[in-house]
Amino acid sequence: MEGTRENKELGADDASEDHKVKASAVETGGSVGAFVFEPGSILVEFTREEAACMAAHSLHGRCFGNRTVSVRYAPHGLYLQKYPK
Structure with a gap:
């Protein structure tokens, strides 16, 4: 799970109060920047x-x-960046 401390490290201002899962990508030089x-x-x-x-189709909207x-x-690269093997 991602906490508020990690959100601030990634450059987020404040997490919204509805707590719905969402991700926003910023493209920088052809690769995902944040x-x-x-x-x-x-x-x-x-x-x-x-x-x-x-899994996505089974879970979305539940x-x-x-x-x-x-x-x-x-992107798989983001997963590997956050959780290196």
């Missing part, structure tokens, strides 16, 4: 693109607690 995550955001790595697609799950795709 992603902004709200509290409650997670990254999940899949070995197959088909599995990621099926309720979890009192919130709605919103799925977005992030």
Whole structure:
């Protein structure tokens, strides 16, 4: 999970209060320069693109607690940057 401290490290001002998962990419020189995550955001790595697609379609729009799950795709390089192997 991404916390507020990590959001500020990535250059986010303040996380919005609705806590919906969203990411915003800024292109710099042809590569992703920054992603902004709200509290409650997670990254999940899949070995197959088909599995990621099926999971995204199954989860998007579902309720979890009192919130709605919103799925977005992030570049694999971002995942590796945040969680090096």
